[in-house]
Amino acid sequence: MSAAVASFDTVIADALVYDGDGGTGYRADVAVRDGRIAAIGAPRSLRGRIEQDAHGLALAPGFIDAHTHDDRAALDDPALFNKLSQGVTTVIAGNFGISLAPWRAGREPPAPLSLIGRREDFRFDAFADYLDAVDAAAPAVNVAALIGHSTLRVAEVADLDHPADAAEVARMRARVGEAMRAGALGLSSGLFYRPSRAAPNSEVIALASESAAHGGVYASHIRDEYDGVLAALDEAIDAGEAARAPVILSHHKCAGPANWGRTVQTLARIDERRRRHPVALDAYPYTAGSTVLDPDYVDGVIRILVSWSQPHPEQAGRDLAEIAADWNLDQKQAAQRLLPAGAVYFQMREDDVRRVLGFEATMIGSDGLPHDAHPHPRLWGAFPRVLGHYCRDQGLFDLPEAIRRMTALTADTFGLRRRGRIAPGLAADLVLFDPAAIADRATFAEPRQAATGIHAVWVAGVCALRDGAATGERRGRALRRQHERLLNVEHV
Template sequence: MTTPCAMPSTPSSDLLIHDAEVYDGSGSPAFRADVAVRAGRIAAIAAAGSLQLPPGARLIDAQGLALAPGFIDVHTHDDRQVLDSPAMLPKLTQGVTTVITGNCGISLAPWQATMAPPAPLSLIGTQPDYRYASVADYASAVQDAGPAVNVGMLVGHSTLRVNAMRDTQAPATAQEIEAMRALLDEGMRAGALGFSSGLFYKTSSHANNDEVIALASVAAEHGGIYTSHIRDEYDGVIDALNEACDAGRAARLPVVLSHHKCAGPANWGRSSETLALITERRRTQAVGLDAYPYVAGSTVLDPDYVDGVIRIMVSWSQAHPQMAGRDLSDIAAEWGVDQKEAARRLHPAGAVYFQMREDDVRRVLSYPHTMIGSDGLPHDAHPHPRLWGSFPRVLGHYCREEQLFTLPEAIRRMSSLSADTFGLKQRGRVAVGCWADLVLFDPATVADRASFAQPKQAAAGIVHVLVNGEVALEGGVPAAARHGRVLRRQEERYSPAE
């Protein structure tokens, strides 16, 4: 039983979880135990039936349910969702207790927009939503909104570019880079966990790696991390992976390769090659990766990536909102045009691309250093089901049914591995002294219900969720009170014992 956090001064509790099958997040086998919670932290762990319920404390009878650390969604675009819909039902109902925002170079701050945000920034907000001149202002707004889950922040490259540059369709000048470095420095001082980029997108595609390194170095100075939606997940995937790893090595900070995949039929099967490269890189530098458990991805609808071969489903369209949820091929046939032209007519729009193959998805998920991230887009009219289903899908479909990994290992990918990678040393484990972010679920019934046809469906089998020691979900029903908080790097990096 690991104990990475400090021992509280007293084992008394204000909540007692009785007789749970405890998966502590380390990947070790489960054990039956009682778990006591006091003042938001885990106060004691002892053999089942050995802890007494103190006067006035609340009892949760686990009845043999699995107790795990609350899941950490390392790859989200929930920047605006935590403000506008702080109940965070798509995540809470999956057992997620922490979300990492600002991925793929897209963060809501720092930017006070004077124009409509270009794609991909339009995925998370309109011009009025981009109203935070600093990360500190955004963090304050999140804390005031009181989301039901914890929020860790990344600062996005595209957001910095639209803020500091006159023309994002060009490399940044030295003066513009310095302006971006100053904005990023403020964000790191305000508690951001690191810096993210999305060189795939037009807002950042003209940036060279020197620009990325100059910014990542700022995050490194503050002990942060660099996450990368690489420049090319298609034919140029190897060069793009090397580019991201080179940036991390030059800037001297850990790299996370976002939603790792081999996209497009021409690249199916290449995950053996890409994972071998990652393994080799890991010999000399800190490299991690995340993935979602589906063969389809989702982003803006770009006619350049419409090939007439893979299935594409429209997730939203500003010009034709009634087309959300329909396949692009059907829309094109109805309009009597090819799919590229249909995509142009739908613009601006989003889409679900069925661009991966199952054997690659399984291989990436099986890789021992892969974290789970939903990459869900909460503002899509017809979102990818990963928004509501990623974590239960790992537990139910890939773990219980496909036996891709053991249950302790599946939980490790969603808890301690994620916490360690992002420097959240007080979370991601069921251990004395750690924050009581916890999920109770039924291993026999946990499953994703969200589908591509009906994507907004809560999972089955998630029974109770605690966030910072307070009940957030009870019997599958969200609590009225919300207890999430902003996880600032300076506060989360060290355990109380240190």
Template sequence: MQTVTYDIIIRNADVIDGSGTAPYRADIAIADQKIVAIAPALSLHGYETLDATGLVVAPGFIDVHTHDDREVIDAPAMLPKLTQGVTTVITGNCGISLSPWLADKIPPAPLSLIGTQKDYRYASVQEYAKAVKQAQPAVNVGMLIGHSTLRVNAVADLARGATEEEIKVMQDILAAGMHAGALGFSSGLFYQTSKAADNSEVIALAKISAAAGGVYTSHIRDEYNGVLDALAEACDAGQAAKLPVILSHHKCAGPANWGRSTETLAYVTERRKTQAIGLDAYPYTAGSTVLDPDYVDGVIRIMISFSQPHPEMQGRDLADIAAEWGVDQKTAARRLHPAGAVYFQMREDDVERVLSYPHTMIGSDGLPHDSHPHPRLWGAFPRVLGHYSRDKKLFTLAEAVRRMTTLSADHFGLKQRGRIALNCWADLVVFDPASISDQATFASPKQAATGIHWVLVNGTIALANGKSSTIRAGRFLDRQSERFPNQT
């Protein structure tokens, strides 16, 4: 009997397939970008063999919450994600997407977090998808269409709700974007660009996503004292529009709300009885976004991630800057503006409770254009695997992997990704479970994780022992072709 020789063999690995079940020892064969054989260890042969003895092979991680819209085009090597084992990023979260908008003005915050006016040059999702394909990033890219992005297209005054005519314009733009392959619609009612929108505006848009089989992700209106009402608003929108809701970076922010994750998760559990709801979280007690003087309370620590007028202040605490300048923190914040900040606004027990919730996906929420970014940009996924799974034992390694793979793929309709099974795309990560660890810190955030040996994207070796390949094989993930992968 003739021996079959495959393109690549991952040999003698402990396979964690993404389902949450216990690991098993096997060889995995890859050909034509797909997983084509899974067989007893040491039984398969390949033109290239990756010896994974003592290592784990898992599906490539899916970062469901990113702001990598521009990064995948401008820095397609995508090292902050690839070095974590991430093979797919979902862009356009929090109502902020780079397309569809051909900017006719300076982007207001938070749109400014991902680009300047010249960067908002994709009038349609088709144009953005074409740019991604031309850039050929090292990771796969799925995108959401942001509410704030739609509003700057259509709403004359962002300080008010949209008129019926403006809603119709946004619906038409969103429908075209969904037809072009977007995975869904996102909102960020917390931000000034969308704060004036009521839920009827959101529902009118969410219905367009629903009609195309998409999802609705929500950076809720209030993660502080009004968190329960804001959760209800997001869930109500999903229920009215009849589509799945994903609650972004779930948290209870500010000291007055520490410990309330018991309430919020109980609420989510209750709503899940009658509708599809998921959530994502990052494994840190600090968040990061624009520096807003309204959220400077003089109590929580705030670190500057960038400042346009005072770039020398990046990485420094706002309290220290204010003391140096002889002003209060709100005044210092206004002087630093436009700026970004890291807010140490959560408590560890809430973070652990949210991460432990069985329906929580992992998302980094990293901001790649910050000059001194939050360490989650480089460290979120290894931190879950190392610190929270291996060291703190919040959940098994197999369960940690499930939250980064099948759970995410299923929520976003990626049918042949996020799992190790025959005929699935060969998005894979090989790592050492004993040593995998995040190295990025708040003081030194741009540090690659340790313990990742290989990352494969669509059957191509993208990262080997910390070094990226010159061959990049990421794809733009069109919603239709991902949900029905055999169609042409």
């Protein structure tokens, strides 16, 4: 049967196709069968049971969120509308050293593990059990995951204020091996945070080496994004080189007014190191970050917005300076009273953000915290903001390049070989949008606002979102690294 009369499950007709590799868009029909891209043909040449008129719209591979904390959200809120509504079809969970597995908690998790769950949520002895739970939850988007170094330390290290001893390292390494065999993408660390702050690089290298032995990556929230950022970058890349694991630098930034402008130095250092070893980075398109509230980083200079507070939930969404004034305290004292809490830190400068986003090895990651009472708007708006504000309105890069940074680059970096491109035989994870209209609507004041300009999203060949509304179809699953090898291409 010729392609011209073949019957497909779905045909997206006369779209402007951007294949993910950064090349110029071209008009074509894209046909889907059995969850895979089955054919690409001339405009209006293919026929399917369902036909989507895409004239005047861009069709891209489904976006891959390189940096998420959706570990528990995939189980408790499997609709994941904040991601689906952005055109995201795959999320990478388990970043900056915190993952929901492998640890069965016998106590309340310390910060920052508390950002993704309470004691009852950390219930997975094995990584395989977590991935099975994702499959059982049937999320709307695919979920791939890293193993968190801080989670490993909390599970196995008796005194978190000291380096792990040889027996503890051996037990953590065994857990990494189990997780990698189960399908994890690699190891992540968060040396900035207390559970891992005492870990020497030798400990990280031992665990990253186990990840590398199974084909995994090493992703690092480096030890210092402030004054010591250059040394911290070298430490992370040194660990990857020693372990023979590709390195991913999480949400790269130069934080705090004293370091604004230093991305000129850091990106030059990264570029130099990339010539000898694979190094990529992810970034979100905002001048503010979000994590736990730490009085040590309250300087009275930068704006800090409280995203949640356990003892004072009524203060979520307010500036710390306003809360401090109401309580007649200085900001450090107010922060102490709010703990445990989370915060949005306005700690970056726009020229640094632009410089990092424009770097050729930068993937897009939202780094959103889905359980915050008043989340950072990146949870709902990161990908449309790149495409609308930075690509279309600011001209930081052209549309094919913007799409590459959220599709093929990310898929290649994490080894997701079935995704990230539009080509026959690959997974039919697709997003149809209007390049002239796509825009983020989420703001720091009103963060839970879906983007505009996304017309449809397909996951595994089934339409999960149409005209801004979820269809109720949830075809996502846990992506296991060893199952992401390329399929044989089907010719039709």
